[in-house]
Amino acid sequence: MLTIDVSSVTDERGLHAALAQALRFPGFYGMNWAAFWDAITGLVQIPKHLRIVGWDHLNNHVPRGAAMLRQTLDRYQQQYQPRFLAEYT
Template sequence: MRIAVITIDVSEVTEERSMHPLLMRELGFPGFYGMKWDAFWDGITALVRIPDHVRFPGWDQLVADVPRGAANASAGARQLPSRVPAGVCR
């Protein structure tokens, strides 16, 4: 059964390198996940099924503290609806 909504709390993320283990754990990426943005794209488009909606509590703080990481995650998520049936929301 497909999960409709998942919540990934990013309020405690203060640096980009701590985002990847969180995303890996919460999205169910495999152990060989490469912990970089190209690997994130591979993960969300080919390795796991993304729920219909992903909520990110703490997003505004993430944008302030880790702007590059937030921008990369957002860019990948915005491309999802055109690539796969699922979408991602804040």
């Protein structure tokens, strides 16, 4: 399991930076949702269990980013890893 703390994120760029660092994306990561999808489906191997800590903060301060992250991880689970678990705390 990998824990990603988003409790201090205040914008989408900060969210992408936190995700890129935690998931070890390459330096050329594009910092947008299409690039996030490309990274998790072809550039890096993400763990089978992600715990996103600070979810309420993220949802309140960066609602679009929170929604996009959840949608993208749900899509990843459906299309690639049925046993993948994303936990939002």
